[in-house]
């Protein structure tokens with residue numbers, strides 16, 4: 001018998017870009033419709049580097065949700081700080097005391113969208129902050145790609161493990177680390193087998209597509225994100241760990257909205273917009289391998305357990321009914337194209 005509905009504990013998104021201003025107003029409610037909480041990425045322009053900035057950004061998010069008609073208290077933004085070479089160790093105590101900041105994000109300088117202010121030499125420049133984080137139990141979230149331009153773009157995640165992740169965790173063995181948006185069998189295996197407190201987030205696009213999707217019938221910029229999609233063997237390894245029930249692997253959409261004109265461009269921005277239909281995309285990925293039974297752990301249990309937060313009380317129901325993904329949506333004065341626009345998904349979130 002094939003399932004026709006699936007009810008799970010309300011999920012959370014452990015890696016989300018909500019942007020600011022008009023963009024924030026356009027996308028926030030989509031995430032709130034599916035998720036109870038989300039870890040909000042700090043790579044704004046300028047970046048969110050202090051607790052005071054994070055608290056102000058949190059207020060703007062709550063105002064945008066209210067404006068969009070989202071019931072008060074139904075979506076909680078969990079804030080993060082953008083780590084720089086100059087982050088003061090005292091900032092960690094302020095972040096902890098605020099109760100609103102849950103983690104600190106490492107962007108190696110130059111690795112991805114809005115990472116120019118990121119870290120140039122993690123162990124050389126940030127040792128004191130990392131020590132403070134380790135003591136405070138404040139997780140470090142990593143964009144895990146080596147930035148050496150000599151390294152092939154498809155190898156940057158693997159090289160990051162050897163050059164940054166392993167030395168970092170050797171120096172700070174009790175530091176909680178999340179290897180964000182993993183894209184390779186190497187990262188999946190590293191996180192699965194490593195000792196100590198480590199987790200990883202997985203995006204829908206890396207579970208559903210391999211790098212062929214970027215070039216199918218022509219260049220397709222809406223499939224371009226960082227780390228870039230990899231070959232099929234890597235995708236299979238990611239699906240394997242995501243559906244394995246291993247609590248180290250959890251949901252993080254990395255929904256990263258960019259206006260249509262900036263994606264369909266001579267130098268298109270990196271980032272896939274999945275905030276609209278994330279749970280439907282994940283449901284397809286799990287259903288494709290007959291593991292819908294593992295979706296709840298991945299989407300609703302492993303993340304809060306890693307962060308030491310309570311699991312959600314509510315539920316979310318998916319129904320096996322076709323969902324046609326819209327061609328585009330309003331995005332302030334512009335429009336935005338969701339991942340796999342125009343395609344049809346087999347499950348949709350019941351409203």
Ligand SMILES: NC(=O)N[C@@H](CC(=O)O)C(=O)O
Pocket residue numbers: 017043112113114143224225226227254256257270271272
């Ligand atoms: N994933 C992406 O391709 N882009 C993200 C940044 C990031 O998460 O690396 C963005 O902010 O646009």
Ligand SMILES: [Zn+2]
Pocket residue numbers: 112143144180181226227
């Ligand atoms: Zn990233």
Ligand SMILES: [Zn+2]
Pocket residue numbers: 015017041254256
């Ligand atoms: Zn991201």
